[in-house]
Amino acid sequence: MNTVSVEILKDLFYMGVNDRETNLFENMWPLPQGVSYNSYLIVDEKTALMDTVKITKVDGFIDSLKDNLNGKKLDYLVIHHMEPDHSGCIKTVRELYPDVVLVGNKKARGMISDYLDIEIGDNFLEVKDGDVLELGRRKLTFVNTPMVHWPESMVSYEPNDKILFSQDIFGGFGALNGTIFDDEMNFDFFQDEMRRYYSNIVGKYSKQAAKALEKVRNLDVKVICPVHGIVWRTNPERIIEEYVKYANQINEEGVVVVYGSMYGNTEKMADILARFLAEEGIKNVKIFDVSKTHDSYILSEIWKYKGVILGSCTYNNSVYPNMNQLLYTLKMNKINNHILGIFGSYGWSGGAVKELSEFASEGGNFEVLPTIVETKGTAKDEDIEALRQLAKEMAQALRA
Template identity: 55%
Template sequence: MENLLTERIKDHLYYIGVNDRETQLFENMWPLPDGVAYNSFLMTGEKNIIIDLVKVNTVSSYIEKVQEILKEDSLDYIVINHVEPDHSSGILNILELYPDVKLICNKKTVPFLKTYYGIEDNLIVVSEGETLELGNRKLTFYMTPMVHWPESMVTYEEESKTLFSQDIFGGFGTLNGAIFDDQVKFDDNYYSETTRYFINIVGKYASQALKALNKLKDLEISTICPVHGPIWRKEPERIVKLYTDLAQQKVKDAVLIIYGSMYGNTERMAEAVARGVAKGGITDIRIRDVGKTPFSYLLAEAWETKGIILGSCSYNNNIFPPMSFLMEELKQQKMKNNIWGIFGSYSWSGGALKRLREFTEGNKCEVLERQPEIQGAANEEELRELIQLGEDMARAILES
């Protein structure tokens, strides 16, 4: 009988994931204009095995999918690669239906199951490189700590050469009818949301992500099943390369100017800086208002951009608060491949440029020497200096 709710990935493996078009902010911070998918997988055979679960707000449609495959059969095992609630909070609903199911996890997952859900029983704890024979299926487990929680791991089935990669290789966006990489226009519909997902969620753990990618490099992989985004069956090497490039923070010869302005004067200064960048020979220039652009997108653009110029007005002898918040988030990203420029403005007392300097010095940034600080509206001489700041940035990028 044809499955109406689920999708077969391989003879013994089904996609039972769900789409979430209700949640507006991932982790209550990151915008989801195109929603997000919570991917889950059901492996059938002598034993029935779920790999990864879903968020509780989608669990009713999820249970329908589980039951479409299992019908009257039992569920024997659940593999918990990552216990973050968007992949586990539906667990109590599943345990109501299948109370005898055994949970496969690693030792770092155990306290999370207890503190989140009061679960302490029916646990099978696995370690690095361990293989379990579950009926006629064999699964091997590899620990990937801090990608992006301490208990994160991946699961590999050698027979079908399938990697269940949890958050690694994931991306924002729902799966709209099609679930496979060869069924979607990845560049048009998923590329930007995949890069933003990595940078927002995994970026600060880029070094750990590289370790995880290195650990998996010798596995023969024909299919990658992440917990978000498309299933990679045609070109799994493409998403591996994208994630590797992102983890290495490969940057492009471009300039991102982020400004904070209350009455337009600092915005006018940012425009002058951009003119200088263009005069210096850089063609990829973006200007963003820190008060209007969600920091999710600012972080994503900054990660991939070689030249970053921050300009802010002063506010109560300090810096414009949205810029202060952005700097704290940028600090967490631990970016290493950028050239920075800064400028500040003030009315009666400074503060902005001082804070910008503290940011660049504290994070040991490569920063341009020219750092204009301007009172009120920039005059002709000051506008020339701002243009020169842009030219300095273009020169530094092209000479690096």
């Protein structure tokens, strides 16, 4: 049942479950290191459960809830986010505690009926931005964060102990392997999976996320309790600043070279180009084959580094199909603040470079490098020199 229950502060309990069985998050994103679903319980004059977990983990979760309530009734169930990996056990909780009052905003109320097919009647407390729920010594102030990343998303803040219950904000992929808190773990171990989570799940809504983060930065936060990943009790500023970087697409010097190749000609161009980038002094160069690396990892690295160079062979007078999928992913996530280079190859008739150039004008906010390299068959001497020029332009643009 693998539910983990830990007392974060007096009468504030972490109740999380690790999911190492699900292969694809949202049936799309690989989970080689699993994922956690986090819920929290406040025991005061009134008791409040903060979200639930995925229904596949219901048994252990309910056992943990009963243990921590220790015979008390459950007064409130706060719904920060209606995605099923957090709302999955609401129905079960209501069956066990039929008098529990569901707390959420207006949009959440409609989604409860849509997703769970239950009648909530009068047992729903609708809250707006700035509303306060008194629990006793503790109280919750609600802050709406629409489209981060669903329309009903909100967070709540407990001012006495300065706790932020942040829903998906500040979350990350990866099961919690015994390390529940930030001071128990090596952040570098989780950092890539946090960025992959943000770029693929929240990235499209970065403008809204940036606004929400400004609200959060105005709060005096000592503990952050997200619904995925680590609980931040020692250095919450670190994850706040990391998310501010993600939301504003503040990236590092480096280049991600991504290619699609059938018979090796485009791959050879990618390797030549990477060598020229290294000769120009670019130390962070990463090469990905779109046929071998899942889009979610490529997007995460593009989110990290400022330079992107896309190369594709021509397939049926068009861009290589796997590259086309990546272009769709990049376009959907509204890439901003990047420098883009383009190269490709063809056999008897082109098309890939033309489509990459069209993507450059409509797929995001790019500074497009002037040299575009397209070769017929294998790269000739003049093509290699053009790749050298492309690398030089990229290095100059990165350092401008």
